[in-house]
Amino acid sequence: MNLDRINEIIDRYGADRTASLAVLQDIQHEYNYLPREALELAAQRLDMSIGEIYRMATFFGAFSLQPKGEYICRVCLGTACHVRGGQRILEALERELGIKAGQTTSDGKFSLEAVRCLGACALAPIIVVNEDPHASMNSDKATRLIAKLAGGKVKPAGAPTTG
Ligand code: FES
Incomplete structure (x- = not known):
């Protein structure tokens, strides 16, 4: 360090x-x-x-004592995003990455987080990858985005880490 x-x-x-x-x-x-x-x-x-x-x-919930992935993927589960499929997006990404919300892939590439309203309800459902918002998402678009960031294919590699 x-x-x-x-x-x-x-x-x-x-x-x-x-x-x-x-x-x-x-x-x-x-x-x-x-x-x-x-x-x-x-x-x-x-x-x-x-x-x-x-x-x-x-x-403060914004701080983490555990290392995070290169890409931190935050899925909004606030009301507006939830009623438009936020939970389904989260579940699709959990399946795609082989981790649960709050965990990081063992290769250190992705962290997945469920968050409350990101203040952009008109764009719901929304996910934010690092600082970049992605509006009007659905499960397919979200998994394609993750696959693209992973360089084509996401392959869960061993046990995830929590944090
Ligand atoms: S509920 Fe998702 S941005 Fe407001």
């Missing part, structure tokens, strides 16, 4: 503990999760206990 990168993030906020949430957000954005070494360094430099940092990291 490149601790220089973590130091840069902390320096960006003047190593000010009142900016600890922003520091964690930036680390999460950089690595897609909060690596243990990064949390230890942040605690030390922000003059916080490791317990305080972990409490913050586990309190």
